[in-house]
Amino acid sequence: MKKCELKRFLPVLMATIGVSAMAQEAGTDQAAELAKKLANPVAALISVPLQYNYDELGGANDGASKSVLNIQPVTPFSLSEDWNLIVRTILPVIDQQDFPAEAMNESGLGDIVQSFFFSPKAQVGGWILAAGPVGLYPTASEDVLGGEKWGAGPTALALKQHGPWTAGFLGNHIWSMAGEDDRADLSVTLLQPFLSYIFQKTKTTIAVNTESTYDWEGETWSVPVNATIAQMFKIGPQIMQLQLGARYWAESPDNGPEGWGARAQLTFLFPK
Numbered sequence: 488m489k490k491c492e493l494k495r496f497l498p499v500l501m502a503t504i505g506v507s508a509m510a511q512e513a514g515t516d517q518a519a520e521l522a523k524k525l526a527n528p529v530a531a532l533i534s535v536p537l538q539y540n541y542d543e544l545g546g547a548n549d550g551a552s553k554s555v556l557n558i559q560p561v562t563p564f565s566l567s568e569d570w571n572l573i574v575r576t577i578l579p580v581i582d583q584q585d586f587p588a589e590a591m592n593e594s595g596l597g598d599i600v601q602s603f604f605f606s607p608k609a610q611v612g613g614w615i616l617a618a619g620p621v622g623l624y625p626t627a628s629e630d631v632l633g634g635e636k637w638g639a640g641p642t643a644l645a646l647k648q649h650g651p652w653t654a655g656f657l658g659n660h661i662w663s664m665a666g667e668d669d670r671a672d673l674s675v676t677l678l679q680p681f682l683s684y685i686f687q688k689t690k691t692t693i694a695v696n697t698e699s700t701y702d703w704e705g706e707t708w709s710v711p712v713n714a715t716i717a718q719m720f721k722i723g724p725q726i727m728q729l730q731l732g733a734r735y736w737a738e739s740p741d742n743g744p745e746g747w748g749a750r751a752q753l754t755f756l757f758p759k
Contacts (some may be wrong), residue, residue, distance in 0.1 A: 582594040715732030
């Protein structure tokens with residue numbers, strides 16, 4: 488290439504490199520923002536997590552196992568300039584195997600839990616806040632996979648994000664309100680503190696939480712502690728996040744889950 492041609496070509500080359508670098512940086516910034524939103528349960532982001540949990544039971548059910556695939560679509564709605572409504576739905580698909588009582592060895596749908604979070608778009612003193620009602624729907628396809636009760640109660644969330652850190656708390660309480668009279672009434676509290684850290688370069692997220700529930704009727708705790716690692720990636724135009732982890736049952740009812748379990752989650756993201 489002649490010297491004069493090189494002089495004409497260099498500005499074009501530098502501009503091309505600059506545009507490419509800016510596009511890559513924009514893509515990196517978008518990935519970081521999406522990873523941060525995923526750490527926020529009430530972010531204004533359409534997502535469909537498919538969460539699989541595997542646990543083994545003890546006591547009289549020693550040797551039995553329970554697998555649950557939670558289909559958990561999250562749909563945000565803008566209500567006004569100041570408020571969002573975030574609808575979070577949990578549809579469990581359950582498989583129970585090797586229970587001593589043959590009637591327990593069933594597969595099918597469980598009861599749906601649906602939360603409606605009203606959340607201000609602006610932070611309140613640096614906190615992201617949300618609250619609203621939660622409903623329980625008796626959608627189980629088999630008697631042993633659900634409570635055959637309608638339920639409702641309050642739910643609330645508070646979290647703070649600072650740099651790569653997200654820390655917060657989600658809770659709810661559900662009372663049974665109607666349903667089959669021969670089934671036990673429900674009064675259950677969920678307490679879910681969570682903490683996560685996002686590695687900015689790789690967009691890898693490590694997290695720990697508990698999904699503790701207290702059954703006021705049975706006076707029993709269930710306390711699984713979950714530790715996970717998640718990685719965001721893209722196949723074609725589809726953005727996804729794969730999460731893998733382990734869970735340990737610090738406390739559970741008699742004949743319930745015990746020891747170690749496993750968790751895997753694939754989340755489909757649909758940013759606007």
